Structure formats: C-alpha cells, structure tokens
Amino acid sequence: MHDDLGVPAGLADYDPVYFSTRTWDERVVEWMDREASDEFAEGNRTIVRQAISDDDAGLRVFVNLGAHALLGLLPNGRYLNLYERPAIGAKRVEPSEDRREVDLALGLEDAERGLTAEGVYFAALGLGGVGLRFYGEYCLVLKVEQIDPNPGLFDRDSYDILLAPISELDDRAAIVAMLKGVWRDDRHSMVEMRVLPQLARQARLVTAGTVSEAVLKDQEFIEVHLRPDPTNSEVGGFGPEDIEEVRESPDEVAVASRLRDRDEDGEYLSAVEFEWLLRRECVARAIGRTRLPSRVVTQHGRGYQWK
Template structure:
C-alpha cells in the first residue's frame, strides 16, 4: 500500500512546487510539517503539535450514559444494535440498505468481516465529526495495521466515484481499494495529499491549526476501520466543541433569566449534564476544544 500513497504524495508535491524553486521548497517543508503533526512534532525542535493524530468516535449525549455503564460490550456498531442484515456473497432480496452495500464492499476489499468494523475518524486537535454526536471519544492507542480510507466510506456509493443509477458492487470494491491504506505505512502520505488538496500551498508555511482543519473539516475526514469495539477503559479523553459548550451555557442562563428556552433545548442540556456525570464517574476527562492549533 505504501507505494501507492507514496506516489500520490510525490505527484502532489511536484504539482504544488511546479516551475518555482521557492515554491517547491515550501511544498517540501509543508509536506514534512504534515509528517510532523502525525508524530506530534511542532514546527521547532522539541515542540509539540498538540497530541498528534488520534482515532476518534463521536457519540450523542443521549447515548453516553449507556456507553459508560457498559464496561464489557462497549461501543456498538449497527450490527451490534441489530439495525443491519448480515451480507454474504449473494446480495439478498429485497435489496439491502446503502449501509449494507457499503459494508459489503469495504469488507471484500479489506478482508474484515462487516460486523467487526467500527467506523472512526482521524483527528488532530479538533472535536471530531459533529454530525455523529456532540462528544468526541479520543482513543488511547492505535493499532498500527488498521485500515484507513482517505474519505467517508459512503463516498464509494456517491457521485463521482459511483455514477447515478444502479450501484455496481464490483466498482464499489475497486473504489475502496483506490482510497484505502494502512495506518503505519500510508497515513502520513495520505494526509499530505489531503492537506495539499484542501489548503492552498504557496510560499508560506502551514501551521498546525491549518493542518488540523485539513485533516478533519465538518464531514470531510479520513475514516478509520477499527477491527473490534472499545470501552471507556480505551479512552484517553473526551472532547466537545466550544460551540456546544457555549450553547449549553446560554440555555442555562436563559433558564434562569429568560427568555425561557424551548423544551428541546432544556432536554438537550439535561442530557449533556447526565452524560458528563456518567463520564466523570468513569474517570473520563471532558475538554472543551477552543482552537485547532497549538495553545500555550
């Protein structure tokens, strides 16, 4: 796998530094800066990037107490929850949902059984993919042979990787093979390619914050195919965004002084309080993320 992503990295560097010696030098330096962030190295000797790349899973406040109470089963995927069927070599009828079709292609390309895959994301200093939940669970350790995809696995079934019309399973499997790699061998090269395609690289050095935003921005992220679940014992810390922390505080303030928040806002805040209480009881630290870059 490393040869494929090494070649893509080389092409990206060559394109970024085309025709200008100075621009080429900055492209090389910025590529090394991305490598440094992966290893938690800052721009100067002895400096840190803020923690390096980590595997994260986002979870809604509603489900945090149940997750914290389950110290055996831990984090659940769709198969654990019984929300998906189990696909074999023959696609059943009636046709399965999109999630099953994607899982089938990912499983065929990687050799991991679909029900053993837990989909996480690569993060640097942010609070993960907010769409999947307001709390970001940051794992302590990473399996060096874990598979990673350079984008959301759903993209293999969306244009332009998959054209409109009936989904072609063979093409979807090829799509997975095209965007996949291994954590230890390919992630650094993959993140260089992603960063250079997200940030305009010219005659300026990239900062840790810029790289962090390029690695994960909204729902544009690098996906981790973790084999097997995890429990609270596997979590280094929990992060939440400054936006959600501010919203929680605003609801509390309005509950005291008015105007009265809506019932949905009060329910959301109550669930946040219950979630943080459950995490505290499990010894988990919740940190509010205020910026993607380094903080003194």
C-alpha cells in the same frame, strides 16, 4: 478496461498522482516532485509532518456521539454497531442496504479470510478539534492501538463510492483499492496527500491550526475501519477503558452556559432546551464517575488551546 498503469478506464481526467496504484508514500514523493516550482511546498510539507507526527497532539481516531448514546456507554457500557446491537430502545434497527453494499465494496466481508462486517467499527482520523459534530456533540478520542493495532483506512467517507463518479466506473473495485491504506504504514502519507493539495500555491507557510482543519473538514475525512479484538469482550465493540479523552466544542458549552443563566434568571426554557441541558448535566456526572479526561477544545494559530 484499464490503461497501462492499471488505472480504470474513466479516470483519464482525474489526478494521476492521487488516483494511483502506487503506495501512498510514493504518491507523496511524486506530488512533491510535481510541485517543485512552488517555493513554499517543502516548508509546508515539513509543517504538516511535524503536526501529524507529534506524540501529544498528533493524529487521533475519533468517534462522535450524542448525549443519549454517551450515557449508554458510561460508566460501564459498550459501544456497539448496528450488527451487534440490532435493537435501539424499543425499535429494531438493521444495517441499511446501502451500508451492506458499502461493506461488500470495501472488502469488509471476506469469506476466504473469515472476515465479516459485523466486527467493523467506523471512525474518523483527525488532529485537533472535536471530530464529526454531525454525528454528535461529544468527541471520543480512542486508544486506537489498544482496540485494533492496525486498522484499515479509507481516503474518504466510504458512502462516496455509492455516488457518481465512482459508482459509474466499470471497475469500482479498482478505485476502491487505490483509496485504501492501513494505520501503521499509510496514515501519515494519506494525510499528506489529503492536506498538501489544499495548500498548493498559497504563497505562504501554513499553521498547525490550518493543518488540523484540512485533515478533518466538516464531513470530509479519512475513514478508519476498526476491528476490536473479540476476545476482549463477550459483547463486542469497545468500552470506556478504550477512550483516551472526551472532547467538546466551545459552541455547545457556551449554549449550555447561556441556558443555565436564563433558567437561574427565571426565563422560560422550552421542553427541548430543558431536556438538552439536563442530558448534558447527566453526561458531565457520568464522565466524572468514569474519571475520563474531558476537555473543551479550541484552535488558535500554530497550536491548540486546551481547557
């Protein structure tokens, strides 16, 4: 069942501006109208728009990898998903039932349009920072329009649709449709609708660093669904030529520096520490051979510190 606006039954207690059948641009306008009494709202929106629209430091698409996976990609490998690379090492790995259910719910499988989930790659939308470190310490910043000129977007981690409350709705497909967008038309307004509610009623103007942290916070992010052009490679996926730069967190760099100091001082390193440090050194050499820009990224106040 739906109400007169087409909103699924069960969403009565949800924000009617955010969970809406309107376009993302229209939702931002409606949000700003509702927050008109907040004297800082317009100024904060201006700061958000400037931060995410900047050509050099604006929105980017991230994929995070661990050292082992990155060594498989550089200097001449390909990044492949589980559909295209069913064997990892000696172990055969297939997409889980949850992954297949998510693919179907998102409409990534569409026989009428000849679309399959096999050709889709999941990434995250970000601004500054080093992406989703949960998935790996190395953050690949992708040349998104070279890989897919207009990827799909989803307002959150798509696995959320398998959990309550979305999973309990009678018409899950309707709310999934509300949370979708596309790169060219919706990326800025989707980010605004993600960030602006976090800034409401703060009685101060925010900094670009705060905006960056709000765009991608921990494992909360806007998901990007890339469909690489299959004619670009017989294998599929994307390669080093599709990477703009590799980012690292100062946390891992500091740990590696400390481990090297301990090793040089004759202190004992565990097998795990030694292997981790060795892999990082191999990655550094591989990045150098590939001639990819590599940076340690920290955030300070109104901008970003690049080293």
